[in-house]
Amino acid sequence: MPHVAFVSFTGLRICSRELLDLGMTLPGLRQRGAAIEWLPSLGLLTLAGMTPGQWTCSYHESDRANGELISRVCGEHPTLVAVSALTASILEAYDFSAELRRRRIRTVLGGLHATTCADEAGQHFDAVVVGDGEPVWGDVLRDAHDARPATVYRPARPFDLARSPVPRYDLLGAARRPRLTLQTQRGCPLACDFCAASRLLGPFREKPAANIRAELDAIRSIEPRPIIELADDNTLAGNRDHAALLDEFERSDVRYFTECDWRIGEQPELLARLAASGCVQVLVGVESLVAAPVGFGPKAADLPRMMDALLAIQAAGIAVIGCFIVGCDGETRASIDALAEFLNECPLADVQVTLQTPFPGTALRRRLERAGRILPDRDWSHYTLFDVTFQPDAMSVAELECGFRELVREVYRPEAVRCRQAIRRQTWRRHPKLGRSESEPLPLS
Numbered sequence: 001m002p003h004v005a006f007v008s009f010t011g012l013r014i015c016s017r018e019l020l021d022l023g024m025t026l027p028g029l030r031q032r033g034a035a036i037e038w039l040p041s042l043g044l045l046t047l048a049g050m051t052p053g054q055w056t057c058s059y060h061e062s063d064r065a066n067g068e069l070i071s072r073v074c075g076e077h078p079t080l081v082a083v084s085a086l087t088a089s090i091l092e093a094y095d096f097s098a099e100l101r102r103r104r105i106r107t108v109l110g111g112l113h114a115t116t117c118a119d120e121a122g123q124h125f126d127a128v129v130v131g132d133g134e135p136v137w138g139d140v141l142r143d144a145h146d147a148r149p150a151t152v153y154r155p156a157r158p159f160d161l162a163r164s165p166v167p168r169y170d171l172l173g174a175a176r177r178p179r180l181t182l183q184t185q186r187g188c189p190l191a192c193d194f195c196a197a198s199r200l201l202g203p204f205r206e207k208p209a210a211n212i213r214a215e216l217d218a219i220r221s222i223e224p225r226p227i228i229e230l231a232d233d234n235t236l237a238g239n240r241d242h243a244a245l246l247d248e249f250e251r252s253d254v255r256y257f258t259e260c261d262w263r264i265g266e267q268p269e270l271l272a273r274l275a276a277s278g279c280v281q282v283l284v285g286v287e288s289l290v291a292a293p294v295g296f297g298p299k300a301a302d303l304p305r306m307m308d309a310l311l312a313i314q315a316a317g318i319a320v321i322g323c324f325i326v327g328c329d330g331e332t333r334a335s336i337d338a339l340a341e342f343l344n345e346c347p348l349a350d351v352q353v354t355l356q357t358p359f360p361g362t363a364l365r366r367r368l369e370r371a372g373r374i375l376p377d378r379d380w381s382h383y384t385l386f387d388v389t390f391q392p393d394a395m396s397v398a399e400l401e402c403g404f405r406e407l408v409r410e411v412y413r414p415e416a417v418r419c420r421q422a423i424r425r426q427t428w429r430r431h432p433k434l435g436r437s438e439s440e441p442l443p444l445s
Helices: 017-024 027-037 042-049 067-074 087-102 112-116 118-122 134-145 209-222 242-252 262-266 268-276 303-315 333-345 363-370 397-411 414-429
Strands: 003-009 056-062 080-084 106-110 127-129 180-182 227-230 255-260 279-287 319-326 350-355
Touching (some): 003 087, 042 056, 042 134, 056 067, 080 087, 080 134, 087 112, 106 134, 112 118, 118 127, 127 134, 209 242, 242 268, 262 268, 262 279, 262 303, 279 303, 319 397, 319 414, 333 350, 333 397, 350 414
Parallel strands (some): 003 056, 003 080, 319 350
16 A cells, blocks of 8 residues: 655754753743644644545654654655655755655655745755645645656645545554644734744635534544644634634633734633633734834734733633744844843733744745845754844844843743743633633643
């Protein structure tokens, strides 16, 4: 029987030696890295779910293209190896593909980086999928089986999420995972210029409630009390019937985490339904305290209004991770220090700080390229969200690197982490499905 091996390159990556060493001493960063490392590749599991029955499948994860991974995959004698990798891990994927192709094993790459850098990816893989993988997956398999020449596959139209198969969660094996993943939408109706989210794969689309029910049932069949992270860019930003979506989560009695924007905090009825459905944590982009990034649209607002909305979300029992971006135009060492002071007093259940990163395909990258501000000596492995890859407008590269390290040291010091843990516990005690009996329903992230 023909066999396809799915391979995902995962894990938190940091190139800066100083920041990496610092991260090893800070529990908050170690726990965040562990949570990311264990998230399965939903895209690959979805393609596995629509692979014809005459094909056998396997799923592999690694943070490196090491000999053990290569031996394990080659030992299966695959007809095709399908790879998923983000920009920061793409060079590992290229090395991995080179080793397989030397052994005459056919490889295909899909995802965001492949979509935005198809010509580059085509130099390293036998085939590249640009955009949604589902519409062309049958063609990829047929061509691999028949050993036909193949380069780039482009779907004729965006994939209808109503046709989504149930992902092959069973391929993950018996080991328990901190979280499983599920997608209820693809893309985002907003267009923040720094965002490399899944809207680069096509227009914003939402998955019908019936599909979500089938996927929740599949997850529950392998994990009776799962914790789910939604692979959504902005779960409640569209126009679908939120009640139908939330009903499915409430029926399944799961605990879940998702991403949304602050505007849900101004909708008390929606917040009550969100909590009742089992949502216990949301990640919200506050972004920069220095500049309002282009493309926010209706998400743009002053900081006090946003913070009031975020505290309203927590009042409903849903913990908020506030995301902050460092390095936007106008950033100085003084503004970074001001951000540190703000975060030390911030009453949110958790915070995430990252560097502005000009990912391929984004409007931000095009703008910085036109200005000659992309650093030529920083390859794709530096596109980690924690390494500087561009020339700041008001600081030197070294000044931004130093300021970010000191911010990380301050934000994730043990005392600050313990304070946020206490806020998280207090928030979850207000949750209608948690209370005092389940004060830590999610791994820290």
